[in-house]
Amino acid sequence: MQGLILFLILIIPIGYFILRPRKSVSAPMPATDTQLLQEHVPFYQYLSKEDQLIFQQKAMDFLSYVRVHGVNTTVSELDKLLVASSAVIPIFHFNNWHYHNLTDVLLYKDSFDADNFSTVEGNRNTLGMVGSGAMQRMMILSQPALREGFKNEKDKNNTGIHEFVHLLDKEDGVTDGIPDALLDKQYTLPWLKFMSEEIAEIKKGHSDINIYGATNHAEFFAVASEYFFKQPAQFKEHHPELYELMEKAFGIATEAQRP
C-alpha cells in the first residue's frame, strides 16, 4: 500500500508535466496592428476569427526573424505588416514554415534597376527581386509596388506575394517554377504540361495571365500565384486545371475562402 502511495505521489506530477498542454508563449498582436491587417489585407479579412489569430501569430513569427529596412525611405508599421502578409499568405496552410533563405527585406522608395539597384538611373523597371550571391538571404521590394499590391483589389498583381513565391520555389535549390517543396511528385508532370501550354497561350495573346509570366517557368509560377491569391474566382473559371494544381501546392482553395 505504501508502495502504491509512493508510486502515485511520484507518477502524478510526472504525468501532469508530460500531459499538460504546452501553452503558447507568444503574446497577442497589438490591436493597432490587427486593425491594420483588417483594413489593408483582403486575404486576412476573409479568414475566420480563429484563422485570423493564426495569421497574426505567423506574421509576428515572421517579423521576429526577418528585418524590414527602408533604403532612402521610411518603413511604416503597415509596410512591415504588408511584407509579413506577403510572406504568410502563400504558406498560410503549412505548419511551422520558416523562410530559411531570408533574413532581410529592403524597401526601395521606387522601382529600380536590377543590375545596379539604382532607383534614379538605368533600366528602372524592377518592382521586386530575391537576392543571390552577395545579396543571398535578402529580398528587395519597391515600397509603392508593395502597397499597391494590397490596395487595388481589381487587378491580379501583388509584388510581395510574387517575390515570396520565388522564395518558396527556391526552397528546393532551384528557382524553376516547380515547387518541389509544395507539390507532390505525381503532380510535377501535369504542372509542367499546363504551365508550358499556358505560356504558349500568353505568347499568342490568348491568355489573361500577365505577359511577364511568359518569361520562363519561374516567372509563370510567381505571376500565376499573384492571380490565384488575388482573383481566385476568376482564376478558377479561366484556368481550372492550373487552379486545381495550385490548390494542391498551397493547400488552400482560395476561391472557397471568399464569400
Ligand SMILES: [Zn+2]
Ligand atoms: Zn519574378
